[in-house]
Amino acid sequence: MMHFTVRSSLVGVTFVAVxxxxxxxxxxxxQQKPAAEQQEHDEGHEAGAHHHAxxxxxxxxxxxxxxxxxxxxxxxxxxxxxxxxxxxxxxGKMGASMKVKPANLTDASWKHGDTDGEIFTVIKTGIxxxxxxxxxxxxxxxxxxxxxxxxxxxxxxxxx
Numbered sequence: 001m002m003h004f005t006v007r008s009s010l011v012g013v014t015f016v017a018v019x020x021x022x023x024x025x026x027x028x029x030x031q032q033k034p035a036a037e038q039q040e041h042d043e044g045h046e047a048g049a050h051h052h053a054x055x056x057x058x059x060x061x062x063x064x065x066x067x068x069x070x071x072x073x074x075x076x077x078x079x080x081x082x083x084x085x086x087x088x089x090x091x092g093k094m095g096a097s098m099k100v101k102p103a104n105l106t107d108a109s110w111k112h113g114d115t116d117g118e119i120f121t122v123i124k125t126g127i128x129x130x131x132x133x134x135x136x137x138x139x140x141x142x143x144x145x146x147x148x149x150x151x152x153x154x155x156x157x158x159x160x
Contacts, residue, residue, distance in 0.1 A: 058117025072150025
């Protein structure tokens with residue numbers, strides 16, 4: 001009886017592990033874009049202002065509270081000022097030497113979308129053609145949302 005229970009447990013664990021791996025591999029987040037599609041997407045970033053519908057659909061789960069904004073400000077100071085500058089004007093020390101000038105986060109021109117979800121996605125995944133690195137996994141999703149709330153506090157009013 002004991003042998004049967006252990007064997008059944010192992011089969012069940014194996015099934016759950018395979019099922020979880022299959023679901024993760026099938027998810028859009030786990031799938032890479034084909035090289036040609038990724039290159040087209042990257043080149044589109046040079047083409048001007050645009051929106052990303054999937055990113056725009058992301059809802060900000062972190063309320064824009066004083067605590068979230070303060071956390072985001074600390075994270076911004078530690079990770080973003082070299083390029084975007086202390087005030088978010090795109091005038092950081094490293095920004096002057098970059099091929100593509102860092103965005104001014106205080107104006108109304110948002111080249112990669114102006115929703116919280118699009119801002120989150122840009123911070124999380126970066127913008128390779130512009131020289132902006134991805135901040136995931138260095139920052140957690142919660143930390144990135146806090147940065148989004150801070151950027152909103154220094155930038156234009158939310159349009160969506």
